[in-house]
Amino acid sequence: MIAKEKGRNRVSEEEEVGKLFMGIMEGYKDSLIPPLSEFNPLIERTNCEKGSSSSKKRDRTEASEIKSVQNERNRRGKMAESYSVLQSLVPSLFPIPKPSRERTLTETINYLRSLEQEKERLEGLKSSLLQKPVLSGCTTYLMNPSVTASLCNGVAFFGIQLPAKRGLLRKIAKAFEKYHAEVLEVAIYVNDHGMxxxxxxxxVGNDGAFVVEKIKKEILIL
Incomplete structure (x- = not known):
């Protein structure tokens, strides 16, 4: 009897729980049933933490890539600017609109070598002028007129020695102008003896050898 009574009580409790659950769920549709995460905050928090960590790592990677790209752009920009400066300094590159980097470096090396050679030549010329003895009793010191020139990649280096006289510089300038020689740099010196x-x-351009010879002849007859 006691066992039967307990069985009926258990069935009655189960029926009441079932009715209560059905009453709670009666007003819900499938789309309104709360997700599992609402019943388990720990799962939601764990997923959020994982997503946040992954997002931060991705952001750091993207920032690093952007910085690397920007650094590379800056490096290329500085290199292009340096090549532009070289092009503006090397006379043989003036007529070329966009020379290749290889051409720019080659012409720059040749130009530097030609400058070194011209420097040595001018230093030798200066030394010879300083070592020339002055004849005693003479009031003037005249040397034979001379015009020397060297040519490299369309650029000519002139060394001119003439007795100084009125209008000489203007005539020399006209000789260069006559053959369309563009002046890049000039130094003029007159010593105590009127030289x-x-x-x-x-x-002097592509016809450099021809132009140089013509200018030398023009100046020697001044």
């Missing part, structure tokens, strides 16, 4: 020395660098 004018002019050294200069000139752009």
């Amino acid at each position: 004018l020395t002019l050294t200069g660098t000139f752009m």
